[in-house]
Amino acid sequence: MKKVFLNFMLLSFLLDVAFHLECYTMRSCLTGPGYCDNGVCKCPKLQVVDTNGAVVNHLGQCDTDLECYTMHCDRGRGYCNNGACKCPKLQAAETKKHTNGVDLNHLGQCDTDLECYTMPSCNRGNGYCDQKDGKCKCPK
Numbered sequence: 001m002k003k004v005f006l007n008f009m010l011l012s013f014l015l016d017v018a019f020h021l022e023c024y025t026m027r028s029c030l031t032g033p034g035y036c037d038n039g040v041c042k043c044p045k046l047q048v049v050d051t052n053g054a055v056v057n058h059l060g061q062c063d064t065d066l067e068c069y070t071m072h073c074d075r076g077r078g079y080c081n082n083g084a085c086k087c088p089k090l091q092a093a094e095t096k097k098h099t100n101g102v103d104l105n106h107l108g109q110c111d112t113d114l115e116c117y118t119m120p121s122c123n124r125g126n127g128y129c130d131q132k133d134g135k136c137k138c139p140k
Helices: 002-024
Strands: 035-037 040-042 079-081 084-086 128-130 135-137
Touching: none
Parallel strands: none
Antiparallel strands: 035 040, 079 084, 128 135
């Protein structure tokens, strides 16, 4: 009885694999390989997704930040957030007058502490870059 059960399980597994592979090669799917759903071959659902240049899976979703690095972001690399590629938040550009004389990138933001060392308004040591908002700040 145990041998019959094991043979039945093996047969059902092999059939499932065969159906899955059979659906994988469907030529009528426009958005990636087909899949087997209860013995019926189906195509992935179509989604209209603007990935902004990111290379993502057939559903237009990301799984890791690496998939979003190719996005055309104005500041920094793209990242994956709940299956959607996003760009780092943008901030309005600031003039040199508003940045305490610090040379920043074209969006008025800092990326490293080195960009903030030259702040003349800091009384207690060198300025630093606050990674949360991209602004140069003085030690308290």
